[in-house]
Amino acid sequence: MVKVAIAGGSSPTLGHSVVSALLATNGRHTPIILSRKKADDGTTSSKDVWPVAGSSSSTAEVETRYVDYESDDSLVASLRDIDTVISVLLIHDTDTFVKTQIRLLHAAEAAGCRRFAPSEFAGTYDMHFKVDFDKMAKLPVWEAVLASKIDAAMFSSGMFMNYLGIGCPEKDGNRAEALAGFAEGPFLFNLVEGWVDMPVVEGDGASPALITMTNIRDIGRFVAAAIDLEQPWGKRELGMAGSTLRFDEMVPLIEKYTGRKMEIRPFTKKQLQERAANASEGVAGIIEHMECQLKTVCCEGGIPIEPTLNRLCPGVKPMTVEEFLRKYWAEPSGISV
Ligand SMILES: NC(=O)c1ccc[n+]([C@@H]2O[C@H](COP(=O)([O-])OP(=O)(O)OC[C@H]3O[C@@H](n4cnc5c(N)ncnc54)[C@H](OP(=O)(O)O)[C@@H]3O)[C@@H](O)[C@H]2O)c1
Known part of the structure; x- marks a missing residue:
């Protein structure tokens, strides 16, 4: 023990x-x-x-x-x-x-x-x-x-998968279970307002941006x-990783399981630099800077995590993004997929 x-x-x-x-x-x-x-x-x-x-x-x-x-x-x-x-x-x-x-x-x-x-x-x-x-x-x-x-x-x-639970149906404690105590606002994916921030990866032959969520x-x-x-x-x-997906793979999954079309909002490193340069003062400005820096990382390939623990501990079967969206969005909404 x-x-x-x-x-x-x-x-x-x-x-x-x-x-x-x-x-x-x-x-x-x-x-x-x-x-x-x-x-x-x-x-x-x-x-x-x-x-x-x-x-x-x-x-x-x-x-x-x-x-x-x-x-x-x-x-x-x-x-x-x-x-x-x-x-x-x-x-x-x-x-x-x-x-x-x-x-x-x-x-x-x-x-x-x-x-x-x-x-x-x-x-x-x-x-x-x-x-x-x-x-x-x-x-x-x-x-x-x-x-x-x-x-x-x-x-x-990687990113807490529970960001995708923000705004999911409340029915029978569904939302509380999806959030697992998480109480922050949306970032990159806003399933309530229906949009996804899409990093533009620049450079010939550059790989699309990836995101790990757990x-x-x-x-x-x-x-x-x-x-x-x-x-x-x-x-x-x-x-560790629940799922590692390209941003453009996330969109059809979100649309399928929420039953809602997502607006795609592309962003570039140049736009982020301009936004950071004009960020407000104080705490709001600090948060804005952090968001710009995290999004810049997304434009440079994203936030993929090497799943070393998944390999070392095969007994842990983490929930994937698709399973999460099905369980907390489609099932309580009665969306058949
Ligand atoms: N990957 C992601 O998407 C993501 C998102 C959010 C956070 N995170 C990371 O996850 C970790 C935990 O974040 P969280 O949001 O879960 O933390 P949290 O709930 O805000 O805080 C965790 C604990 O820290 C203790 N604490 C707070 N202020 C303290 C202080 N001044 N002195 C000593 N203890 C203090 C509190 O325990 P007591 O009051 O009992 O002492 C609190 O329960 C961080 O490393 C954070 O960066 C990752």
């Missing part, structure tokens, strides 16, 4: 997914959530009852340990009996994000943990150099991981399966 600490495991998205997947391992792994939320009575941990996936009657208690991410002592104390630390943290201030995760990494080493995964769950290592948020928030953490002695992995999953629920399953691997993670990029 391996105890796994999930920093940020309280989150309804990845936290919930990783904790649920670990609970479904028949006691092989015990999830323990690390959270900065403090109990009013000063206790340092609490227990909550969670359903266990695959069983309608079974439940399990999950421990939450309250940590002070600013304190090395607090972190080391919370990790003493832990084998593997998975971070699914997201802190919008990049400096705090980096410092918090590096402190967590060093605490994991000091506590004698065997494995560590920083909060990644998006594009590839190479993409970190092209998107300012990744360059400032994720790259320095990965560099600290490389300099450390702990076994580690960079889990890349359902948040499958990310937890892949992480649990990676914890089962006996071979070292080896500080590798352990990518």
Whole structure:
């Protein structure tokens, strides 16, 4: 039995997914959530009852340990009996994000943990150099991981497939299931308004842009399966994929399963540069810059993820984009396909 600490495991998205997947391992792994939320009575941990996936009657208690991410002592104390630390943290201030995760990494080493995964769950290592948020928030953490002695992995999953669940029928909890706790707005694909942003890849003979998407629920399953691997993670990029499709392959699938024609909105790198140059000030401008940089990556070939974990863990059968669209759009709408 391996105890796994999930920093940020309280989150309804990845936290919930990783904790649920670990609970479904028949006691092989015990999830323990690390959270900065403090109990009013000063206790340092609490227990909550969670359903266990695959069983309608079974439940399990999950421990939450309250940590002070600013304190090395607090972190080391919370990790003493832990084998593997998975971070699914997201802190919008990049400096705090980096410092918090590096402190967590060093605490994991000091506590004698065997494995560590920083909060990644998006594009590839190479993409970190092209998107300012990744360059400032994720790259320095990965560099600290490389300099450390702990076994580690960079889990890349592409875009959350759950973006495609935004606006799907609400019937009988269908939309909540499709979103898996995800609460952001649409990006690249807007199935509510009926349009798809289409990157224009320039250059003679250039390959069309690809996008990997993985359902948040499958990310937890892949992480649990990676914890089962006996071979070292080896500080590798352990990518996972639900589907990797060309943007122009996405469109007919979306149209078929939503029953709605999509407007195609082509965009070029030049247009993105102009938009970024005229971006507004403040938070809105930062988000606009990030979207322009992510879309620029799409014009340069997209966001394909090497599915290393799919190969290493063939027991995990992730949902494809087509299965996702059929289940959450066509079936509850009664669209026959
Ligand atoms: N591929 C994609 O499409 C995609 C989309 C969105 C996000 N992501 C990535 O997925 C990862 C997780 O993102 P998310 O949106 O799931 O995260 P999230 O739910 O916003 O946050 C995760 C947890 O971080 C903790 N947290 C928040 N602020 C904190 C702070 N100041 N100090 C310490 N802990 C703090 C919270 O736990 P407590 O309150 O319990 O401490 C929270 O539950 C990130 O690496 C993000 O870049 C990928």
